[in-house]
Amino acid sequence: MKFNGVDQTPGSNGGNKKQRKHSNKDNPVKDFFLNIWIWFKETAWVQVVLVVVLVFAIVISIPLIVRAATAVKPDEDVALSYWKGKRKNVNEMFYDTEKVIRSVAKPVENPSSPEMKKLLEEMVQYLKDIRAGVGLAAPQIGIGERFFAVYVDIPGKGIIQYGLINPEVLSTSLRKCCLKYGEGCLSVAEDKEGYVPRYYKIKIKAFDALQGKEVIVTQTGYPAIILQHEFDHLNGILYYDHIDKIDPWKDDPTVQKIA
Numbered sequence: 001m002k003f004n005g006v007d008q009t010p011g012s013n014g015g016n017k018k019q020r021k022h023s024n025k026d027n028p029v030k031d032f033f034l035n036i037w038i039w040f041k042e043t044a045w046v047q048v049v050l051v052v053v054l055v056f057a058i059v060i061s062i063p064l065i066v067r068a069a070t071a072v073k074p075d076e077d078v079a080l081s082y083w084k085g086k087r088k089n090v091n092e093m094f095y096d097t098e099k100v101i102r103s104v105a106k107p108v109e110n111p112s113s114p115e116m117k118k119l120l121e122e123m124v125q126y127l128k129d130i131r132a133g134v135g136l137a138a139p140q141i142g143i144g145e146r147f148f149a150v151y152v153d154i155p156g157k158g159i160i161q162y163g164l165i166n167p168e169v170l171s172t173s174l175r176k177c178c179l180k181y182g183e184g185c186l187s188v189a190e191d192k193e194g195y196v197p198r199y200y201k202i203k204i205k206a207f208d209a210l211q212g213k214e215v216i217v218t219q220t221g222y223p224a225i226i227l228q229h230e231f232d233h234l235n236g237i238l239y240y241d242h243i244d245k246i247d248p249w250k251d252d253p254t255v256q257k258i259a
């Protein structure tokens with residue numbers, strides 16, 4: 001429909017009750033919108049077009065809204081959301097005075113989740129860059145679940161790193177060994193001296209979050225000691241539990257001392 005260009009108001013159009021155009025010289029903006037509204041009210045095809053456009057917009061926007069609402073959060077937030085409420089702070093260790101360190105940890109329900117991958121990567125990064133540690137178990141950061149990270153650079157052997165979840169010991173050697181200068185732990189404030197006898201060789205089955213698959217890890221010597229130290233954490237056991245109470249440096253010839 002076209003406007004007729006004649007200034008007409010209801011009652012001044014010779015009995016024609018249909019309002020064609022409204023004019024208000026004092027307020028042209030209001031006048032403009034009022035005319036559009038009148039045009040809209042009187043024009044069926046405009047109403048149909050508007051309804052179609054609205055329906056189309058709703059149909060298009062629903063999947064977008066659903067996708068936005070269910071979208072996976074950015075990577076950086078995933079691990080943090082998992083850690084929230086389960087640990088103090090990445091830089092803040094739980095010590096052997098706290099219950100979580102002396103408790104048997106529970107299995108991880110979903111080892112292959114992106115949260116676990118991110119978390120284990122963060123733990124490895126922590127060992128690599130922040131603390132001079134070689135292993136970090138979940139209870140040490142306040143999480144009573146069965147997983148631990150290992151990061152160690154061994155001369156001649158290279159970098160060994162794992163993010164092991166729900167580990168199971170498949171076998172150990174009869175042969176024993178221990179570190180020449182004893183062990184230390186990020187959760188033990190004051191070093192406790194003495195030999196910590198360990199198996200020389202260990203075979204562990206676990207889900208490695210860094211590789212995203214089930215693995216069987218076999219290690220000997222120093223890395224085998226690290227694996228046993230971390231595995232112990234999942235059962236509330238600390239290295240000094242293995243030290244001879246009477247003679248910490250008692251020399252057992254069957255236990256090989258390694259540097």
Ligand SMILES: [Zn+2]
Binds near residue numbers: 184185186187229233
């Ligand atoms: Zn430890």
